[in-house]
Amino acid sequence: xxxxxxxAPLFTLIVAIIAGTFYGVQLVVLTLAAAALLLVISLLWSxxxxxxxxxxLTFEEAFSLGTRTxxxxxxxxxxxxxxxxxxxxxxxxISEDDYHEYAARYRAEAKRLIQVLxxxxxxxxxxxxxxxxxxxxxxxxxxxxxxxxxxKKSSPSxxxxxxxxxKSPEKAEETGAPATRECSECQAKxxxxxxxxxACGKPLxxxxxxxx
Amino acid sequence: xxxxxPELGTGIVYAILIAAAYTFAVALAAGRxxxxxxxxxxxxxYSTSGLVLFxxxxxxxxxxxxxxxxxxxxxxSDRRMxxxxxxxxxxxxxxxxxxxxxxxxxxxxxxxxxxLKGRYRELQPYVIATLMVIVGFFAMxxxxxxxxxxxxxxxxxxxxxGLNPLLQNYWMIIHPPCLYMGFVGCSVPFAFCxxxxxxxxxxxxxxxxxxxxxxxxxxxxxxxxxxxxxxxxEELGWGGFWAWDPVENAACLPWFTASAYVHSTMIQERRxxxxxxxxxxxxxxxxxxxxxxxLTRAGIITSVxxxxxxxxxxxxxxxxxxxxxxxxxLMVWRLPELKSKGQIEAVASREAMFVANNWALLGGMTFILxxxxxxxxxxxxxxxxxxxxxxxxxxxxxxxLIIFALMGMAPLFGWRKTSGTSIKKAFRAPxxxxxxxxxxHAVFGASLGYPPLVPRDAFYPGFVGLVIQKVGSTxxxxxxxxxAFNVAVIVQEFVRGVNARRAAASKRGExxxxxxxxxxxxxxxxxxxxxxxxxLGIVSMFVGFTGTAWNIxxxxxxxxxxxxxxxxYDLTYLGSRMCPGNPKCSPEExxxxxxxxxxxxxxxxxxxxxxxxxxxxxxxxxxxxxxxTTEVSMMRSLREDLYTVVGQIDPQSKRATFxxxxxxxxxxxxxxxxxxxxxxxxxxxxxxxxxxxxxxxxVRAGAGVAAxxxxxxxxxxxxxxxxxxxxxxxxxxxxxxxxxxxATLARRLPSSGFGMAGFAGLALGSVVSLARRRRDxxxxxxx
Numbered sequence: 001x002x003x004x005x006x007x008a009p010l011f012t013l014i015v016a017i018i019a020g021t022f023y024g025v026q027l028v029v030l031t032l033a034a035a036a037l038l039l040v041i042s043l044l045w046s047x048x049x050x051x052x053x054x055x056x057l058t059f060e061e062a063f064s065l066g067t068r069t070x071x072x073x074x075x076x077x078x079x080x081x082x083x084x085x086x087x088x089x090x091x092x093x094i095s096e097d098d099y100h101e102y103a104a105r106y107r108a109e110a111k112r113l114i115q116v117l118x119x120x121x122x123x124x125x126x127x128x129x130x131x132x133x134x135x136x137x138x139x140x141x142x143x144x145x146x147x148x149x150x151x152k153k154s155s156p157s158x159x160x161x162x163x164x165x166x167k168s169p170e171k172a173e174e175t176g177a178p179a180t181r182e183c184s185e186c187q188a189k190x191x192x193x194x195x196x197x198x199a200c201g202k203p204l205x206x207x208x209x210x211x212x
Numbered sequence: 213x214x215x216x217x218p219e220l221g222t223g224i225v226y227a228i229l230i231a232a233a234y235t236f237a238v239a240l241a242a243g244r245x246x247x248x249x250x251x252x253x254x255x256x257x258y259s260t261s262g263l264v265l266f267x268x269x270x271x272x273x274x275x276x277x278x279x280x281x282x283x284x285x286x287x288x289s290d291r292r293m294x295x296x297x298x299x300x301x302x303x304x305x306x307x308x309x310x311x312x313x314x315x316x317x318x319x320x321x322x323x324x325x326x327x328l329k330g331r332y333r334e335l336q337p338y339v340i341a342t343l344m345v346i347v348g349f350f351a352m353x354x355x356x357x358x359x360x361x362x363x364x365x366x367x368x369x370x371x372x373x374g375l376n377p378l379l380q381n382y383w384m385i386i387h388p389p390c391l392y393m394g395f396v397g398c399s400v401p402f403a404f405c406x407x408x409x410x411x412x413x414x415x416x417x418x419x420x421x422x423x424x425x426x427x428x429x430x431x432x433x434x435x436x437x438x439x440x441x442x443x444x445x446e447e448l449g450w451g452g453f454w455a456w457d458p459v460e461n462a463a464c465l466p467w468f469t470a471s472a473y474v475h476s477t478m479i480q481e482r483r484x485x486x487x488x489x490x491x492x493x494x495x496x497x498x499x500x501x502x503x504x505x506x507l508t509r510a511g512i513i514t515s516v517x518x519x520x521x522x523x524x525x526x527x528x529x530x531x532x533x534x535x536x537x538x539x540x541x542l543m544v545w546r547l548p549e550l551k552s553k554g555q556i557e558a559v560a561s562r563e564a565m566f567v568a569n570n571w572a573l574l575g576g577m578t579f580i581l582x583x584x585x586x587x588x589x590x591x592x593x594x595x596x597x598x599x600x601x602x603x604x605x606x607x608x609x610x611x612x613l614i615i616f617a618l619m620g621m622a623p624l625f626g627w628r629k630t631s632g633t634s635i636k637k638a639f640r641a642p643x644x645x646x647x648x649x650x651x652x653h654a655v656f657g658a659s660l661g662y663p664p665l666v667p668r669d670a671f672y673p674g675f676v677g678l679v680i681q682k683v684g685s686t687x688x689x690x691x692x693x694x695x696a697f698n699v700a701v702i703v704q705e706f707v708r709g710v711n712a713r714r715a716a717a718s719k720r721g722e723x724x725x726x727x728x729x730x731x732x733x734x735x736x737x738x739x740x741x742x743x744x745x746x747x748l749g750i751v752s753m754f755v756g757f758t759g760t761a762w763n764i765x766x767x768x769x770x771x772x773x774x775x776x777x778x779x780x781y782d783l784t785y786l787g788s789r790m791c792p793g794n795p796k797c798s799p800e801e802x803x804x805x806x807x808x809x810x811x812x813x814x815x816x817x818x819x820x821x822x823x824x825x826x827x828x829x830x831x832x833x834x835x836x837x838x839x840x841t842t843e844v845s846m847m848r849s850l851r852e853d854l855y856t857v858v859g860q861i862d863p864q865s866k867r868a869t870f871x872x873x874x875x876x877x878x879x880x881x882x883x884x885x886x887x888x889x890x891x892x893x894x895x896x897x898x899x900x901x902x903x904x905x906x907x908x909x910x911v912r913a914g915a916g917v918a919a920x921x922x923x924x925x926x927x928x929x930x931x932x933x934x935x936x937x938x939x940x941x942x943x944x945x946x947x948x949x950x951x952x953x954x955a956t957l958a959r960r961l962p963s964s965g966f967g968m969a970g971f972a973g974l975a976l977g978s979v980v981s982l983a984r985r986r987r988d989x990x991x992x993x994x995x
Contacts, residue, residue: 047255
């Protein structure tokens with residue numbers, strides 16, 4: 001199929017050029033028309049095949065089945081509003097008080113939406129973890145059969161690490177640290193879960209590392 | 213000759229209808245819980261487009277093989293025409309232009325379906341279904357009302373009629389296809405809108421999806437309308453560019469709603485509000501495109517543009533009924549979901565300004581619509597009123613200025629809420645610029661030939677009439693002042709943005725030069741600054757429109773050797789010559805066998821400087837010896853155009869009647885179009901996702917946009933090449949426009965002009981990408 005994708009037009013073009021040189025423009029038009037008709041027939045054929053359920057679902061199609069949720073769209077709108085706010089503050093179109101008021105409001109909204117999205121993902125994540133663990137066990141058992149046991153130890157830790165990564169934001173909230181924290185370089189206030197400073201871009205040291 | 217070609221052609225049109233119906237059904241099934249059928253629907257959409265292409269190729273074959281059994285071929289071609297002319301005369305008449313319309317639509321369908329791959333999974337089925345209904349409608353039109361493959365009852369003729377010489381001019385044909393591109397482009401946003409309404413996915417998703425499609429349609433609506441003005445200006449020979457003809461009006465109506473939409477969508481993308489409004493605007497824009505086509509083709513209102521009256525109007529009426537019923541029904545059905553969840557927080561906000569501007573744009577649209585339809589409406593109560601250009605000019609001046617003023621003010625406000633101090637700060641410089649301009653205009657205007665106040669006749673009796681008269685006479689002053697205001701606003705926006713960037717950079721300890729900051733600013737906020745560039749184009753157009761207030765129009769009769777003074781020009785009539793035949797004619801003029809040309813040569817001197825010669829003419833075509841065409845001759849500059857038309861020339865005494873016009877500032881309209889195109893293309897430039905950053909993605913995007921736009925323009929203009937024929941050099945153009953004859957210009961325009969645009973786009977893409985790569989490298993080395 002993938003070869004036909006470029007070979008067929010190329011072939012048509014060559015035939016059309018030959019027809020044009022030796023037999024005149026009428027045959028060129030006919031060649032192109034014939035090619036168009038063949039294209040239509042093949043497209044219709046694949047369409048009917050897909051209709052009858054005989055064609056395979058490609059990865060891209062399967063991936064696209066998971067559509068964006070409304071929350072994701074709202075999140076995008078809120079992030080866009082935040083971007084606007086930053087811009088308007090930088091060109092002086094909004095007063096500082098208003099900026100802080102709106103920024104706080106939109107940040108809270110964004111945080112809520114991100115949490116909702118995270119919760120929505122929890123189910124899927126759990127499944128992925130289970131699947132991953134299952135496969136790792138399978139791989140591990142296969143490798144022990146082959147007499148390679150060294151990798152076995154490392155395999156369960158991968159899923160643990162995944163779980164840890166997922167939990168870390170909540171951990172940070174539980175510690176009861178202040179709602180924002182300052183960047184050690186430029187003293188800008190950043191969200192707790194930020195890894196880099198939003199003002200100067202320097203990496204932020206996490207509170208856990210700050211006060212061990 | 214291929215015996216069954218006409219039947220095959222008709223069969224293919226049936227096949228288009230069937231394939232569209234099939235795709236429609238499969239797409240609906242895919243939308244109603246059988247997602248795996250989507251692939252079948254997508255392939256169905258492609259094959260429907262393929263069938264349209266096949267039909268077009270079949271008709272081209274009929275043209276090149278001179279199959280005069282087909283009425284359309286016999287009507288629009290003859291055996292003498294070259295292949296290129298034959299192929300492109302496919303789109304000359306009503307039946308063929310419907311097929312052309314379908315081809316453009318299927319181009320949009322293919323592009324849209326390909327673009328949708330893997331995106332907007334839930335909207336997709338209904339988008340395809342809606343587009344298929346529109347394709348199906350045009351297939352039905354071709355089958356039942358205007359079949360391009362219909363055979364003549366009398367059988368094949370020995371030769372065809374050839375092209376009507378009156379159609380053989382470049383501008384006449386160049387603007388409708390561009391408009392088609394814009395008109396047809398409005399189908400895609402409409403399809404998304406219907407799809408969002410059906411699936412209840414009424415959040416921002418569809419609005420974001422539609423954005424660029426609508427901008428693309430807006431771009432072509434603008435190009436089509438302005439090219440239409442150029443045509444009227446250069447070919448109709450009455451000295452103006454916009455006659456408020458019903459068909460011209462119909463073409464500009466969707467432009468108003470489309471521009472309203474590109475503004476109000478920005479609000480919905482940020483806030484959950486104006487949803488009903490946006491849905492309404494999209495449906496209205498699409499409806500107006502169909503309505504405009506209906507006005508052109510059904511011939512219900514007399515107009516110079518109208519095709520011959522045919523039964524086609526009835527089908528359009530049904531289709532408009534379907535569109536109205538569907539969109540209104542869906543809107544009412546989804547009203548609870550569409551309800552606004554936000555509200556405008558302050559009057560001093562950009563939202564409020566946009567809403568006001570939307571109302572003004574819609575008001576302008578409604579005024580034009582009602583005034584255009586008024587002759588028809590007034591028949592309802594037995595009156596037969598005519599609405600002429602003066603009526604439009606009186607009212608559209610003030611309405612246009614309201615839109616213009618709001619356009620200037622909106623950027624000064626921030627989103628949500630703007631504090632009093634920042635408004636004061638923002639308005640300071642533009643108001644100052646405006647005040648300076650008013651003073652300058654009052655002091656120097658009259659001596660330069662642009663007085664701020666012009667006398668106007670009273671149009672209506674009574675108080676309202678007096679107000680309109682007063683406002684009318686101050687319009688030039690107000691427009692020029694507002695133009696200064698607008699330009700100052702745009703410049704200030706750029707300056708503020710650049711300053712903010714540089715301040716942020718210096719805080720980081722980097723140094724950004726003004727130029728780099730400007731480029732990055734536009735790159736990071738393409739839509740915002742692209743929009744400002746579009747505004748600048750509109751300012752330029754408004755300046756051009758205002759020029760009409762200072763027009764000088766004269767009519768005179770002259771004998772050879774006579775002088776005439778108009779504006780700052782001294783004109784000397786040298787005499788007339790008939791080409792071919794006269795020894796003074798150029799070789800091209802001598803060898804013309806299609807027509808005889810009667811030129812009147814006039815020498816032009818401006819302020820003591822000899823500028824060259826203009827030669828307005830009358831052309832007598834062999835096929836239509838009784839109806840000579842009037843050929844304008846012009847001398848253009850940014851300051852003003854000298855526009856000359858010859859009425860009658862006495863063969864014995866060589867006494868000629870002339871119309872001379874001095875039209876100030878008209879060229880700024882065409883300049884404005886170029887600026888507007890630049891701005892829209894800046895906004896259209898694809899936004900690159902973070903995952904895709906890299907030099908190549910920029911090259912690809914730049915080349916994609918440039919090539920896409922250039923290709924679209926080229927496709928849209930393809931038919932015009934059939935009509936672009938060599939014409940004698942009309943004006944021995946002076947220093948203002950180096951001697952390119954109009955005909956060569958016309959020929960060069962579609963091929964090399966847009967090829968150049970493509971290459972320029974590619975070059976731009978490469979430069980941006982190189983800059984980007986250098987910066988990335990610098991960052992990497994710093995790390």
